Amino acid sequence: MLExxxxxxxxxxxxxxxxxPQRSLRHEDKRSFLQKxxxxxxxxxxxxxxxxETLAEAEDNDIINAESRVMLExxxxxxxxxxxxxxxxxxRMDVLDxxxxxxxxxxxxxxxxxxxxxxxxxxxxxxxxxxxxxxxLKLQRAPELNLRAxxxxxxxxxxxxxxxxxxxxxxxxRNHQAIVIDEFGRVAGLITIEDVxxxxxxxxxxxxxxxxxxxxxxxxxxxxxxxxxxxxxxxxNEAFGVQLPQADFDTIGGLIAHTMGHVPKRGEVHDTEGLRxxxxxxxxxxxxxxxxxxxxxxx
Numbered sequence: 001m002l003e004x005x006x007x008x009x010x011x012x013x014x015x016x017x018x019x020x021p022q023r024s025l026r027h028e029d030k031r032s033f034l035q036k037x038x039x040x041x042x043x044x045x046x047x048x049x050x051x052x053e054t055l056a057e058a059e060d061n062d063i064i065n066a067e068s069r070v071m072l073e074x075x076x077x078x079x080x081x082x083x084x085x086x087x088x089x090x091x092r093m094d095v096l097d098x099x100x101x102x103x104x105x106x107x108x109x110x111x112x113x114x115x116x117x118x119x120x121x122x123x124x125x126x127x128x129x130x131x132x133x134x135x136x137l138k139l140q141r142a143p144e145l146n147l148r149a150x151x152x153x154x155x156x157x158x159x160x161x162x163x164x165x166x167x168x169x170x171x172x173x174r175n176h177q178a179i180v181i182d183e184f185g186r187v188a189g190l191i192t193i194e195d196v197x198x199x200x201x202x203x204x205x206x207x208x209x210x211x212x213x214x215x216x217x218x219x220x221x222x223x224x225x226x227x228x229x230x231x232x233x234x235x236x237n238e239a240f241g242v243q244l245p246q247a248d249f250d251t252i253g254g255l256i257a258h259t260m261g262h263v264p265k266r267g268e269v270h271d272t273e274g275l276r277x278x279x280x281x282x283x284x285x286x287x288x289x290x291x292x293x294x295x296x297x298x299x
Contacts, residue, residue: 048076074200083166084159086199087180087189092265092282095120096131098147102139109133111280112266116177118190119151125187127154127179156181159188167196220291226280229253229287240292242273252277253287263287271295 052073059069094112096105098121109117115134118127129151139145155178157166170176170193182188216228217239227236233246233255249255256270256277257263264270264279264287271277276296280289 048080051076071200078163078196078199081163081199082159083157083161083163083178083180083191084188086163086195087159087191088195088283089189090124090187092263093118093124093187093190094266095124095127097121098128102136102143106136106140109136113281116192118154118177118179119147127187130154130177154179157191159183163196163199166191167193170196224291224293227252227277227290227292229282229290240273240275242275244273252290256290257287 055064055069055072058064059066064072094108094114094117096108096117096119098119100108115132117131117133119129119131120126121128129148130153131147131151135150138150139147155169155173155175157169157178157180159180159182161180166178170178176193178191179187180189180191216231216235218226220226230251230253232250233244233252236242236252237244237246244252244255249258256272259272260268260270264282266279266282268279269276274295276293278291278293279287280291282288
């Protein structure tokens with residue numbers, strides 16, 4: 001019989017976890033017991049609606065302010081929106097005719113106040129490029145230039161293009177405007193980087209927008225007036241001494257759109273109560289500015 005000191009020794013495999021890479025794969029949970037308990041009782045939001053409700057609660061608790069909440073909600077909702085949701089529909093697009101005289105082009109650019117214009121040839125749907133308003137100055141100084149040489153390439157995107165992807169493209173290729181195409185390859189509308197950003201930060205004021213306290217009726221040098229589409233009808237009646245109906249509509253833009261049966265486009269004219277309303281600027285499905293003058297039949 002072998003004594004215990006003489007028994008053969010069989011090596012035993014070490015089953016304990018070895019230090020090194022395996023240990024580094026573990027994630028150390030640094031949450032306290034109370035934090036774990038609170039998260040178990042009140043789990044985080046499981047949907048976008050719940051996330052938006054959480055943002056509202058954060059505002060109520062003074063964690064974020066109202067403007068931050070609105071912007072964050074805009075970012076969340078924008079993830080489900082496409083170019084077709086916010087584009088300016090094709091019938092309301094302000095476009096330039098490549099064959100139009102210079103004076104006509106200049107007049108249209110001044111009236112609308114845009115910085116970029118799609119340019120068509122023959123039919124409105126045949127967009128051949130984008131013209132920057134500032135490039136018209138080159139034609140004025142050098143009339144021998146060909147307008148086609150000043151055109152920038154037009155960017156075309158499908159209606160289904162997500163706003164997140166579109167904003168990334170706008171930033172990447174430094175374009176601020178795109179033509180939206182429907183499933184049949186026809187021009188469906190126009191979208192700009194401003195349209196996308198407004199879904200996050202709200203309405204962006206442009207050169208045609210003024211604060212309410214600055215007034216909504218402006219007298220012009222040619223004895224006409226520039227009138228905001230959201231001007232109350234009561235104010236129109238007082239300023240021009242007319243009796244437009246106030247029963248069903250609050251603003252002059254809403255009244256004229258209802259009377260005409262559609263949202264007026266730039267250049268359309270409507271006569272009423274001895275006044276002529278000419279649409280100067282329309283945006284987002286509503287008239288922003290009218291030019292008002294006495295109707296030709298009135299003294």
